[in-house]
Amino acid sequence: MFVRTESFQEFLKFYPIVSGLVAIHFxxxxxxxxxxxxxxxxxxxxxxxxxxxxGQGEYWRLVTPIFLHGGFAHALFNSFSLVLFGPALEQMLGKTKFIxxxxxxxxxxxxxxxxxxPNAFYQHLGASGAIFGIFGVYLFIVLNRKSLIGSANTQIVMVIFVLGLFMxxxxxxxxxxxxxxxLIGGFAVAPPLLRNVRPFSVWQNRAKFANRESKDIAFNPNRWSKGPSPLKKYGKYVFWGIIIFLIALAFVR
Structure with a gap:
């Protein structure tokens, strides 16, 4: 659920909202x-x-800070959290309910x-409030919809919840x-959004897209190709290697 096994191309197809949000951040x-x-x-x-x-009526500022960040490390940390914890919830809720x-x-x-x-002129920006909303939904699932999450993932959610509060x-x-x-906002909106949802399964995504692509089987010009290209074969390792390198770079700086 929280371990990404998809290739880079699969990730973009399976989780377009998470992918789009990360792209907006950077x-x-x-x-x-x-x-x-x-x-x-x-x-x-x-x-x-x-x-x-x-307070002067510029209410759009309650929305726009969600997409802005104070530097590379800030954008990277929130995006990495979104990549880890957002995909399962995007699949479970669907694109519209997730956004x-x-x-x-x-x-x-x-x-x-x-x-x-306390400061009337306080300024802020960042997606962390929305990301804590994701944790709020997971917390509701752990407490009230245990059929949607296994025991191992429950432990992960609770550890992340405690660490998040500590940090x-x-x-x-x-x-x-x-x-x-x-966090409270995510927990509050969880009940109506979780109606009729099924547990996360990456195989649901693969089956759905396989059914779509099967329509092109009648004529596939690549059916006699020698196999997947190196990019497709090793793309996920390159992608996660870059992410880990960027995280290390952010903390070093």
Whole structure:
């Protein structure tokens, strides 16, 4: 459930919402921090969470901070968490309900920041509130829908939950209210979203896409090819190797 066995191409096909969110994180980081495009800088200025400006009626700032990050390491850590924990939930909920849950949890985290942050001019950005919403859904599953998750994955969820809370309160510069209210938001929206869902299985994805591709069996110009290309064969190892390298680089810096 939380161990990725898909190839890079399969990951993009099976989990388009998670893939799209990660792409948004890094494209915005690239355009804002590296290229510094004028329009990207305008997006940052108009999109960053700001409690004072929310109080002045700029309510879109309860949504836009979900997609912005304060540097490469921030975007990388949240994206890595999303890649690990988002795919199973995207399959279980479906694309529409997953993005609704993600945005609702992110908004809950930003509303909590607006209501509880002591500084009226407090500024914030990042997807961590929405990601804690994912943990909130998993926590609801562990407590109320045990048929959707095995014992091993239950242990993983509880360990991540405890570690997440510990890191929230122990590290400086963390938006504690975004984490807590994002977690509560995910837990709150879980009951209606989890109706009629089935447990995660990567084989469901593979079977679904195999059925779609079987329509082209009548004429397949590649049927006599010598086998998968090296990119397809080793793509997942290259992908995860790059991710691990980037994480190490972020912590070294």
């Amino acid at each position: 494209l915005l980081w690239l355009f804002i921090d590296i290229i510094q495009l004028p329009i990207a800088m305008q997006i940052l200025r108009e999109g960053i969470g700001n409690n004072y400006l929310v 609704l849950m993600y945005i609702a949890a992110g908004i809950a985290g930003n509303v909590g920041t607006y209501l509880m942050a 929230t309160f122990s590290r400086p510069g963390i938006n504690v209210w975004a984490h807590l209210f994002g």
